[in-house]
Amino acid sequence: MPGQQHSPDLEVHQLGNGASWVAASMPEAPLTCLDFWCRAGSVSETPAQRGMAHFLEHMVFKGSPDLPAGAFDRAIEQLGGSSNAATGYDDVHYHVLVPPEQVPRALELLLDLVLHPSLEAEDFSMERRVVLEEIAQSNDQPEERVIQSLLTLCCPDHPYGRPILGDPEVLLAMTPEAMGAFHADRYRAGNCCLAVAGSLPAGLAGTIAGSALADLPCGGAAPPTASIRSLPRRSTLPVPRLESGRLLMAWHQPAAADLDGVVGGDLITSLLGEGRGSVLVHRLREELRLAESVDLDLNVMEAGSLALLEVAAPAGQLDAVEAAVGEAWQEQMDRGCDSGALARAGRMVANGLRFALETPTSVAAMAGSGLLWGRRQALDHPLSLIDGWTPDRLRSTLLPALDPAAATVLRAVPA
Incomplete structure (x- = not known):
């Protein structure tokens, strides 16, 4: 725990x-x-x-x-x-x-x-x-x-x-x-x-x-923004002064109101792409030596969150990088998430929250955002949700949403 x-x-x-x-x-x-x-x-x-x-x-x-x-x-x-x-x-x-x-x-x-x-x-x-x-x-x-x-x-x-x-x-x-x-x-x-x-x-x-x-005058609260629906799309973008190629992939994730889903999203993105011990960093940088950097972040928003993967690699290696991402995801689907890797991700997510609870500025930001959008849970409530995400639950619930075939894919190459 x-x-x-x-x-x-x-x-x-x-x-x-x-x-x-x-x-x-x-x-x-x-x-x-x-x-x-x-x-x-x-x-x-x-x-x-x-x-x-x-x-x-x-x-x-x-x-x-x-x-x-x-x-x-x-x-x-x-x-x-x-x-x-x-x-x-x-x-x-x-x-x-x-x-x-x-x-x-x-x-x-x-x-x-x-x-x-x-x-x-x-x-x-x-x-x-x-x-x-x-x-x-x-x-x-x-x-x-x-x-x-x-x-x-x-x-x-x-x-x-x-x-x-x-x-x-x-x-x-x-x-x-x-x-x-x-x-x-x-x-x-x-x-x-x-x-x-x-x-x-x-x-x-x-x-x-x-x-x-x-x-303040009474009233407010405009109709809610429609939920985002990210669809599989692909594009290649030549960019002047870009130092190396980029493979970017985006997937739809639970909205901010789904706190349990957001905790799960934090866990799966940390497991896959945060730190040298994560699945994608180890595969792309340590094993295959294809990538210069690998970042996978969860961007939490009210109308739907986005998991954004950015891999920097030579433009000529982007085919191999994308293939390796797909293979790594398929391995996780086939054999399930490693319990040790999930425990590591859980510690990272929990410690990130603990650090945020130490300063008045970050506490005020969390409390103000939660109140504004109707989330009344204790600020440390996400800690109690981490253990509810088992390897099997991640594999059946959130990992399918990160299917590379369902991603929006942008390849940025030096112009």
Whole structure:
């Protein structure tokens, strides 16, 4: 058994307008993380809004009517803290990490910045140039081009197949007024939550009840995004400045709401492709010496997860690499997963979770994401699910979904 670990107890609260918040007490932590989450990722965008969610994240940090550009960062630094944000397919979140006695002021600053962005026309034009340059730099990176091409090939009719950064032509047509409408539509009580993790100050409930979170308009929760359905597709992509060939394969895996399935997905991808002792790394690098690197990762998302395999090898070896991947998978299907290899994968998955439970930032992220999407389990609950995945269960349930014949396959070769 991988072992048990006590995770911080979660206390969930709901305000009168429907916005929710969760507290995770970590008394020994020297700092406290405030993490604001919103269902306003790129899946929320219409065709005329592609890139709006990420662009809005940029504009939020240009300030509010009470916080001129740069004032938020300076204020958080004066409190002894730091801040960051990230936009994903499903959601966006903004967090600050501060000493516990500074939580009331940090919360006031964070909510003012996120909920009341100025969206000034001059800042809008300037920051749009920053985003367009970010897109150009991404398109100029061979590795990023390859991964995005795989996602587009795998999910051609789904938001997960589109770049989060957006489309330059669409971005050039955006206006501050359109962004303001997007913000007003998405940043509503039913779409937002707050997670607080670390050393919790006295009076936290009253502080949050009297904050701008309680003033958010009611409503939200747009219809769910359609589930992804990855179909077997193949393509070859010549890429300038790519140093070696790439074989990329993608498979559909359980969605984030299926926690047991996600744990199984973590186990099977770790068993097959994480570390020198994994099946594919050992076969492709140690035995056959075909590959320069092998990575197999589970990308967990709300509308369906993806297992993504990337093998770097000389372009002339890609046929042999793909054949070896198929042979390795067939051997696992024929004889089943080795119990020792599964135990090793279980330790890796469990230790990854244990490490995440050690810092307020990662605890707040897990608690906030879970609350936003209706997952109320204890943060260490996945540890109790690991032992439920036996070699036979993996072989019958998840291994068939990784059939190379069912994969989306992209071969990237140096142009």
